[in-house]
Amino acid sequence: MLRARFVYLGSRFLQMLVVLWAIATILFLIFRYMPGSPLTAYIDPTFTQEQEAAVRKQFGLDDPMIVQYGIYLKNLTQGNLGVSFFQKQPVWDVLMDAAPNTIILTSIALLIAYIWGVVIGSFFAWWRGSRFENTGILLTLMTRAAPEFFVGMLLLSLFSFNLGWFPTSGIAGPGVLFDSVWAQLRSGDFWRHMILPVATMAIYLQGLPTLLMRSNMLEVLDEDYVVMARMKGFSEWRIMMAHAARNAMLPIVTAMTLGVGYAVGGNVVVETVFSWPGIGQLLVRAVQSHDYPLAQGAFLLIAVVIVVMNFVADVFYSILDPRVSTTRNEVG
Amino acid sequence: MIPSTTVAPVTEAAQPKKHGLLTGALAPIVLVFKRDRSARAGLIIYGVMLIIAIFAPLIAPHNPTAVMEVDGIWQSNKTPGSDYLLGTTNIGRDIFSQLIYGTRPALYVGFTAAISTVVIGTMIGLISGYFGGMVDLFLMRLTDVCFGIPFTPFVIVLVAFLGPNIWNIVLAMSLLFWRDTARVIRSQVLTVRQRPFVQAAKLAGASDARTIFLYVAPNILALSFLYGTLAIGWAILTEASVSFLGFGDPSTVSWGYMLQDAYVSQALGRGAYYWFIPPGITTMLAVMAGFFISRGFEEMLFPRLRGR
Amino acid sequence: MTKPLLDVQDLHIHYDTDNGVMKAVEGVSFTVGAGHHLGLIGESGCGKTTAGRALMRVMPRNASIPHGKALFKGRDLVQLSEDQMRELRWRELSMVPQASMDSLNPVHRVGRQLVEVLTVRGEFSKRDALERASELFDLVGLSRDRLSHFPHEFSGGMRQRAVIALALALNPDMVIADEPVTALDVIVQRQVLQTFRQLQDRLSLSVIMITHDISVVAETCDEVAVMYAGKIVEWATVQTFFNEPVHPYTLGLQNAYPNLAKPDMELISIEGYPPNLLNPPAGCRFAPRCPFSQERCFAEEPPLVNVGPDHKAACHRADEVDMLREQAKFPATWQQSIENG
Numbered sequence: 001m002l003r004a005r006f007v008y009l010g011s012r013f014l015q016m017l018v019v020l021w022a023i024a025t026i027l028f029l030i031f032r033y034m035p036g037s038p039l040t041a042y043i044d045p046t047f048t049q050e051q052e053a054a055v056r057k058q059f060g061l062d063d064p065m066i067v068q069y070g071i072y073l074k075n076l077t078q079g080n081l082g083v084s085f086f087q088k089q090p091v092w093d094v095l096m097d098a099a100p101n102t103i104i105l106t107s108i109a110l111l112i113a114y115i116w117g118v119v120i121g122s123f124f125a126w127w128r129g130s131r132f133e134n135t136g137i138l139l140t141l142m143t144r145a146a147p148e149f150f151v152g153m154l155l156l157s158l159f160s161f162n163l164g165w166f167p168t169s170g171i172a173g174p175g176v177l178f179d180s181v182w183a184q185l186r187s188g189d190f191w192r193h194m195i196l197p198v199a200t201m202a203i204y205l206q207g208l209p210t211l212l213m214r215s216n217m218l219e220v221l222d223e224d225y226v227v228m229a230r231m232k233g234f235s236e237w238r239i240m241m242a243h244a245a246r247n248a249m250l251p252i253v254t255a256m257t258l259g260v261g262y263a264v265g266g267n268v269v270v271e272t273v274f275s276w277p278g279i280g281q282l283l284v285r286a287v288q289s290h291d292y293p294l295a296q297g298a299f300l301l302i303a304v305v306i307v308v309m310n311f312v313a314d315v316f317y318s319i320l321d322p323r324v325s326t327t328r329n330e331v332g
Numbered sequence: 333m334i335p336s337t338t339v340a341p342v343t344e345a346a347q348p349k350k351h352g353l354l355t356g357a358l359a360p361i362v363l364v365f366k367r368d369r370s371a372r373a374g375l376i377i378y379g380v381m382l383i384i385a386i387f388a389p390l391i392a393p394h395n396p397t398a399v400m401e402v403d404g405i406w407q408s409n410k411t412p413g414s415d416y417l418l419g420t421t422n423i424g425r426d427i428f429s430q431l432i433y434g435t436r437p438a439l440y441v442g443f444t445a446a447i448s449t450v451v452i453g454t455m456i457g458l459i460s461g462y463f464g465g466m467v468d469l470f471l472m473r474l475t476d477v478c479f480g481i482p483f484t485p486f487v488i489v490l491v492a493f494l495g496p497n498i499w500n501i502v503l504a505m506s507l508l509f510w511r512d513t514a515r516v517i518r519s520q521v522l523t524v525r526q527r528p529f530v531q532a533a534k535l536a537g538a539s540d541a542r543t544i545f546l547y548v549a550p551n552i553l554a555l556s557f558l559y560g561t562l563a564i565g566w567a568i569l570t571e572a573s574v575s576f577l578g579f580g581d582p583s584t585v586s587w588g589y590m591l592q593d594a595y596v597s598q599a600l601g602r603g604a605y606y607w608f609i610p611p612g613i614t615t616m617l618a619v620m621a622g623f624f625i626s627r628g629f630e631e632m633l634f635p636r637l638r639g640r
Numbered sequence: 641m642t643k644p645l646l647d648v649q650d651l652h653i654h655y656d657t658d659n660g661v662m663k664a665v666e667g668v669s670f671t672v673g674a675g676h677h678l679g680l681i682g683e684s685g686c687g688k689t690t691a692g693r694a695l696m697r698v699m700p701r702n703a704s705i706p707h708g709k710a711l712f713k714g715r716d717l718v719q720l721s722e723d724q725m726r727e728l729r730w731r732e733l734s735m736v737p738q739a740s741m742d743s744l745n746p747v748h749r750v751g752r753q754l755v756e757v758l759t760v761r762g763e764f765s766k767r768d769a770l771e772r773a774s775e776l777f778d779l780v781g782l783s784r785d786r787l788s789h790f791p792h793e794f795s796g797g798m799r800q801r802a803v804i805a806l807a808l809a810l811n812p813d814m815v816i817a818d819e820p821v822t823a824l825d826v827i828v829q830r831q832v833l834q835t836f837r838q839l840q841d842r843l844s845l846s847v848i849m850i851t852h853d854i855s856v857v858a859e860t861c862d863e864v865a866v867m868y869a870g871k872i873v874e875w876a877t878v879q880t881f882f883n884e885p886v887h888p889y890t891l892g893l894q895n896a897y898p899n900l901a902k903p904d905m906e907l908i909s910i911e912g913y914p915p916n917l918l919n920p921p922a923g924c925r926f927a928p929r930c931p932f933s934q935e936r937c938f939a940e941e942p943p944l945v946n947v948g949p950d951h952k953a954a955c956h957r958a959d960e961v962d963m964l965r966e967q968a969k970f971p972a973t974w975q976q977s978i979e980n981g
Contacts, residue, residue, distance in 0.1 A: 015476060022477045030489060145565065145619035147572045150591060150612035157600045157608075168600075224742035230698045231737070232757050232806075233729030242756075247747055265482025269573045273595070283485055284577055287492045299485050307480040 102278030117209025125217030261306030371628025445567030453513025461521025651708035751787030797828035
C-alpha cells in the first residue's frame, strides 16, 4: 500500500521538476525579448561605444542565446537570480527582504478565510434553503465578484480616511525600520498596519472555501453513510462533525494548498493598494521600470511557490483519502 | 477559480446524445436558461449591458475622455449634480459617461476571453482525452505548466512586453485561461470514451473525427459552457486588476481604468465616493451575472436532488 | 396469539415532489411477531423501502407520514419525537439499508465504525467494544484482522456482512433488512442468507426482509406480505404463500421464477408497469395488468380481508381462486392482460 503511494508521488514530483524547468525557460524567453534595453540602469548616456560594449560583455549580453540560456539555468540551480539593475543588489537578497511581508500577510489571510469558509459553508449546507443560506450565498458571490482592490479601496476609504482607525499604507509608521522579522511580528504598529490588507484578502479568499464546503457538505449529506449515521441514532452534531464534515473537508485541504498559489499570485493587487512592501509590489515596480532580473526573479519565485504547492496538494490528498493511490486488494 | 481537483464526477444529465453538434447539443443549453431563474437574471444583466454598450453614444451625455470646460475653466472634482450625474474626475471628465462607455471593454474582454477559453480548452481537452498516449502526456504537461504560471503577474509581464492594448490583455488571458477547462473536459472525455455507444460507433467504422464530433462532443458541450461563463467573470476581474496596476490600455476607458484613476488621484482621501464606487459596483454586477449563468449550468450538470 | 412486536396499522406515506404529492404508501397494515421473520415482497417502486425507512423515521426531506400507526413494543413510532426515536434507533430497531456497500464511511476503518456505535450508543468501554466488534465479525463470518481495513478493501459481499454486523451490534429486537443480497453474486448470496438463518436461530431476532426475490423469502421467512403500488395485496405464512397463493399478482410472481421441481416450466412475466402514484387509479391498482380483472375491479378498491387462517388477500375474486390459479398456469392467460388494460 505504501509502495504504490511512493511511486505515485514520485512521478508527480518528477513532473513538478519538468514543469518548473519549462516555466523557467518561458520566463527566460519572455524577459530576453522585453523591450527597453536592459542596460539603461548601468549605462550613462555619455558612455562611448566601447564602454557600452564592455558593459555588454560583462553582463554576457553579447553571447548567443543558447549560451545565455545555459548560464541562466546554471545560475538558477545555484540560487543565483542575478543582480537587480536598479537596486544594485543580488535579486535574491531583495526578494528575501520582501518575502516575509508577503508570507505573513498571505498566510494569515488564508487561515482566516479558510476557517471562516469551512464553518460558514457547513452551516449553509446544514440550513439549506433557509433565508440565512440564500442571502449568505448572494453575499458570498458578491465578495467573489468584486475586484480585490475595490474592496481594499472601500475598506481604506471607510476605516482609514473616514474613521481614522487604521493607517493607510505600508507596514509601519514613517521612518520605522525593523531589525528582523521577529521584531516586526512583535510590533503592535505592524499589526495595526496589517489589519486592512489582511481583511481585504480574507474577504476575497473566503468565497471559494465557503462555496466549496457548502457544496461538498450537500453532497455528503445525501450520501448513504450519512443516512446510515442517522439510522444509528447519532446526534446531529456528531453526524455533522465526525461524518459529514470530515469527508466534505478533503477537497478543502487541497483547495487550500492550491489557494496558497493563487493568493500569492493575486496579492500583487492588494499589496499595491496598501503599498505593502511584499513580493507582489516588487514585481509590479520591477516590470514598470524594466528591471528585468528583479522582475524575472519575483515572477519565478511566485511560480515556484505555486508549483510546489500543487505538488503538496497531491501529497495531502493521497494521505487524506485512503482510496487514492492505494491498490485495492479485494479478497473473497 | 475552481481548482480542478474538486470537480464532482459528471452524472449523465440525459441520454447520451448522438445528434449533430448544433441541434442536439445546444438544446440542453437553451433549456438551462428556461429552467433556472438565476441564469436568466444573468442573461438579462448582460443583455442590458449590451444595449448600453451599443447605444453608449446616445446614452452618455459626454465623451468619456473629454475634459469638461465651462467658460474655459476645467470642471474638475465636481460632485454629483444636475450637470454631471456622477460628478467629474480630478481633471474634469464626466464620470457617468465613463461608466456608460465602460460597458464596452468589459463586454469585449469578457466575451472574447470566454470564447477563447471554451474553444481552446475544449479542443485541447478533447484531443488529449480522445487520443491519449504521447499527445495526452504532452498536452497535460503543457496544462501543468499553465497552472504553475500566476495569472495576474503573467498578464502584466506580457502586456508590458507587447504593449498596453486591450487586445494584448485578451491575448495574455487566452494563453492561460483554457487550463481549467482543458483538464475538466479531458476528464469527461475519458469517461465518455469508455461508454458503449462510442465504442460501438468506432467498431462500426466511424473515423476519429466523426466519433469526436458526433458522439463525444455533444456530451461535453455543457461543461465547456460552464467554464466559459465562469471565464467571463475571471476575464473582467483580471482586466480590472491589470488596469488598476497601470498596465491597462490608456486609450480605453474601462472600469478598471476608472478605479485606477480614482486611486491615483487620491479620490479616497478626498472622499470622492461618487467616483470610485460606481465602477466597482458595475464590475461586480458584470462578474456576478457570469456567476449566475454558470450556476444554471452547474445545476444542470450536477443536479442536486431537491430534498432527498 | 401473543401481542406482536410490531403492529403497523393503516400507514400512509407521502412524498412532496415538484409534480405533486406522490402517495407512495397507502394504508399498509401488517404485523411481525417476536422472533419471526416477515418477508416484504414487491417490485421496485412499490413502496417497500419507503415503508422500511419510515419505521426508522429516517426519510428523505420531502417525505411525510400523514396517517397511520406503527406500534413497536407498544409505542407508536409515528408519534414519537425525534429525540425519542433517536434513543431507540439501533438499540431496539436497526436497519441494513439497500445497497449497503455505500453505507460504510469510506474514510474510517470498518472496525472503528463498529467501535464507534458501541461506545457512543452502547455502554461499552473502548476495550469491551473492540472485543464485541470481533465477536460480531465472527458472527457474520468475517476474519478478525479485517477490522483494521477500510471499506474499499472489502469485496461487496464482505461489506454487506459488515453492515449486518453493525446492525446487530447493540442487540436490537428487530432488524429491517432492505434487499440485503440483491447486489451480490449467487454464491455470496447463499452465504449471507445462511448467516441470516443462523442468526435467526441463535439470537431470536425479528427481521423484516425486504426483497423483490421470492426465493430469498423462501429461504429465510416465516410470513410473507406482498406489496403492490403502495398497498399490501396479500399476507400469508410462507408455506401458504407458496402452496396456496390467492392474489393474481402473487400468482404472476410465482410464474416468473424458475422452479427446480419443474425445470421445464415456461417462465411467464407480467406485462405492463405499475401505476403512477401521483394520481393513483380509483379501483384496484393491479387491475390494468391483471388477467382476471372485471369492471368491478376498476371501480372499487378491494379491501384486505381474511381468505383463510393466517391468510389475507385484497382481491374481489378471491373466492374464485381455485379456478384462477389453474388459469394462471397458462402463458396465454397473461397475454390477454394487455388487451384488458
